[in-house]
């Protein structure tokens with residue numbers, strides 16, 4: 001595989017051709033915030049939190065999707081990016097019903113982490129207070145659509161790691177939601193294997209372990225990474 | 239011309255409320271009402287939530303007694319799971335309820351009420367607060383603050399955070415008491431006990447001085463309601479609900495799950511807090527809950543020092559123990575009992591048990607959880623779907639159950655003290671103090687003690703403000 005050299009934040013970085021800007025940046029120790037991206041799953045490019053500026057004009061591109069190119073000039077740390085990222089997180093909060101103080105994932109939530117990391121100290125957009133349901137029909141897990149940010153991590157984990165493809169997205173725009181099989185109660189899903197990978201993948205408290213009370217969620221994300229390494233590298237390291 | 243006096247907001251209580259006094263043409267009060275002006279609509283919000291989350295969500299109802307809401311909620315959850323809670327978890331939950339009673343009562347007595355008691359009802363309102371108390375009697379103020387901290391620390395040790403510990407859960411608790419924390423509690427026990435005994439001595443010394451207040455601050459016969467243990471002793475966590483008459487006769491003693499057969503609730507047009515009464519007697523069945531009621535219904539406290547005080551308290555006679563002013567006394571005896579109970583149970587190895595939570599699915603469509611909150615008996619009643627989502631929730635709180643008695647109290651005080659349109663500040667404070675004796679918790683949030691301005695309006699029958707008085 002040929003190598004390419006690009007510049008990230010004024011630093012020369014070498015990356016393999018075909019790699020994403022995100023991978024190249026992280027390999028060089030440069031952090032780029034992400035939400036819908038999970039190592040080992042295909043990229044989705046939905047959340048836009050990983051936006052970077054590319055080229056002299058500073059074109060906005062999602063780092064998780066953007067392939068590296070020879071001579072590319074990338075910035076990950078401008079004021080404009082910081083403002084956009086914060087705005088993205090604020091929009092996510094305004095779009096759903098996220099109440100950290102009474103959420104099962106309080107303290108273990110990537111949306112909450114993103115809010116802290118982007119310096120979101122208040123919400124500038126009006127909350128939409130959507131009316132969304134909770135499906136607790138599954139034996140072990142539940143889904144609270146109020147807390148779903150439509151990152152599709154559950155969809156990809158279920159499809160790409162478990163191979164069941166129980167989850168998918170139905171509807172459009174503000175009416176979009178994740179569904180199990182043909183939009184039937186999760187507990188009645190004929191394809192769900194109850195493996196829990198969607199729960200491990202979910203960044204928020206949207207998919208939760210039944211019986212959890214507030215701030216009691218441990219997603220066990222390291223197990224997801226264990227599976228990815230086992231699958232891709234044939235390494236079983238715990 | 240008939241006037242109305244309005245005290246708004248009422249200070250040094252938990253939440254926001256006002257008092258209005260209706261005057262007749264001669265300026266004599268005819269009736270007074272205690273209005274709760276905040277609406278929070280919690281019960282509606284709960285619908286559709288998984289019942290497992292309810293303890294922590296309902297704990298948000300109140301920043302003063304979150305443990306009580308957690309406990310009542312988790313107990314309702316226990317019934318939905320239809321499990322037997324591990325004995326160690328029951329002991330840990332009990333420990334938390336004692337710590338809760340202790341810290342809440344310490345707040346009520348030292349921070350909110352003792353300025354009236356120690357500095358005087360007519361003292362300078364700018365200094366009649368915890369800060370004035372610190373200036374006047376720094377040792378007592380400090381001891382009171384440390385006593386409250388003692389209870390808070392136990393709750394923090396159990397729950398991980400002192401204000402909203404989501405630690406009591408359906409089926410048990412999340413973890414046991416760490417050994418280091420137990421040792422901290424042990425070290426501070428003697429001081430907590432001493433502070434309480436000092437406060438009791440002080441209060442008893444003041445009873446003579448407040449004889450007049452005792453007579454008019456809500457002294458009237460009512461029924462009382464509280465939990466009692468199987469042996470009839472004082473109880474905060476479990477047991478039967480006992481209604482007794484003003485003279486102490488037991489009228490009913492039943493399982494809390496049957497509360498709806500005995501307690502009727504009615505909404506009032508003038509307050510966001512419902513009123514309740516003893517159903518078999520209709521709206522005349524006024525009862526009180528809380529420290530005074532608990533000490534009126536139980537047969538004994540169950541610890542040596544508290545029992546000694548209890549005998550003295552009850553020795554005052556049933557007429558006396560129907561005086562709401564004695565809520566303060568009852569509260570102090572309950573602190574003492576809580577300290578002693580914590581002491582008695584501290585070395586129980588179960589407090590460090592690993593078996594503290596029973597897990598199960600939804601096995602029953604309904605649950606009623608009941609415990610004694612510092613301010614009085616508390617019920618959480620949930621109905622859930624097969625999947626455990628809340629279909630309906632009913633929370634019956636102490637302040638609603640004391641509502642009728644509080645209205646009677648302000649009426650009694652107004653009739654006694656108000657003789658014309660000119661009302662001195664000290665009298666307004668007495669109206670508030672009458673309410674404060676009940677330590678009502680109107681909502682959620684505390685506000686800086688004694689810092690709120692008092693707004694009084696005299697309002698004519700046509701709604702026109704005749705005169706207005708502001709303090710603070």
Ligand code: SF4
Pocket residue numbers: 143147148149150151152153154155178198201202203204206207
């Ligand atoms: S349920 Fe969780 S993982 Fe799935 S889309 Fe929603 S937030 Fe993402």
Ligand code: FES
Pocket residue numbers: 033034035036037044045046047048049050051062063064065
């Ligand atoms: S992480 Fe790149 S778009 Fe979500």
